[in-house]
Amino acid sequence: MSDLNKLTIKEAREGLLSKKFSSKELVVDCLSQIKKNASNLNTFVTVCEKESIKSAETADISKPLGGIPVAVKDNFLTLGIRTTASSKLLDKYIAQYDATVVAKLKSAGAIIIGKTNMDAWAHGSSTETSDFGPTKNPWDITRLPGGSSGGSAAAIAADEAIISVGSETAGSIRQPASWSGVVGFKPTYGRVSRYGIIAMKSSTDSPGPICKTVDDAAEVLGIISGHDPFDATSIDEVSWIKPSPLTSLKGIKLGLPLSYFSPQTKPEVKTTILAAAETLKKLGAEIIELSDVLDPKYSIAVYTILQRSEVSSNLARFDGIRYGHDRSYFSEEAKRRIMLGTYSLSAGYYDAYYLKAQKVRTLICQDFDKHFTRVDAMISPISPTTALPVGATKGQSMFGEIQDQLVEPSSIAGLAGISIPCGFDNNGLPIGLNIMAPQLREDIVYQIAKIFEDNTEYHLQRPNL
């Protein structure tokens, strides 16, 4: 068999269990695809060729992800494997332990095929700020895949792995999934442990899966979720269990926040999202237009202040003493963010910036609480645009914040959300549908996404590589 790299978890497991092919063959097909695209796409910082083949030879295929190749974002620590967060400062750092997510994937039998490219330190929404060069979008290699988990999203779009994991702080799973035409599931804050992930904005960092289908993403989420004593913000829940799919959305109320369709929204994005709403309506949902949802522009400002502040603190540990190079290795984006954060936390400015932003965060949470008494979930675009050309971030110090404005509010409030493919623009670039629900309501996010996917074929389209 060939093209095993194109399979979903379910298909791969069926083939492995019925001995149609081996885990080694599955891994080899993924490695071949990675090699074939390497110079065009630059999806991986490190490819674990020898290690993944060796692991495949002894894979226990009876486990839930037994023998399945997984691409891991390069900010997850992986024991014995170089972990750089796409920064030159850590270009020689070999992780001394596994992140909890990585340990859970390994114990479920998954095989790490490599570490995916990202915006350096996860600072961005393009994967263009990687110190190892930008990742390109498999749908059009003159364009960006989104970010910061752009390598993971592009690797899945290009069939270079069966599954992948990324991390979202404000859009970093859902936005690259949207631009790359794959599924990105952002869990409730605290649902998946942050332990062993290079910290960015700790108060919203949420690891999660990026996969080919809604079911694959749900499967992976089930495996990586659950309480972790090593993460003090981990919620006291056992692993998430995927609910039964629905046959109709009758009785489900979906809010359409009108403020999420700003004048910057590309017309094709707007019409595609409204068409998706129509599809969900035909499936039984009641669509309710919400005219008074807080404008996402406030979230841009809140996120900018809080992200910079937390970054300035989190990146203080990189002093070149215990690991990594010294601070002169930080690239421009990191320097800019550290400095703005230091400014907003410094004497005389704390109340005006940091404290004010945390108060507005309360207003954002309250606004969601209010609307979720009327609707079960909300739908919106993920991004006002489709994938932008390589170079789009140059000289744009707030590129990411503005690109991610439609996913920032739900990230700031720690909600559950997903991006699923829901159409294409006139250039054939994918458009993602954002489904947001209250904290711990991954069940309804999954059910809405699943029924939409079952009744559409956008997820079946693949880029021509």
Added chain:
Amino acid sequence: MSSTIITDDQFQHIAKLSRLEIKPEESYIKDQLAQAAKYVDVLKELDTDKVSPTFQVNHKKNVFRDDIITPSFTQSQAISQAPKTKDGYIVTAATIKK
């Protein structure tokens, strides 16, 4: 949030607090900081006088665990990534003059 002009002195002070060396060709970062500081002024539109801050969205507080020793790094694992080591210790810059 009235001041969105960052002076050279302030800029140098922030760089010092951040432990970053800013090269002359990177001085444009100062203007970008001022731009960002100006952008976030939009928050002034919202009245937050009677609003409490939310530092933590899943309302966790003081998470304790028992102080039990569990298997951890060996000394050699712990120092394996340090750029400079000597006799099993990590070498740092001197902070006290001889």
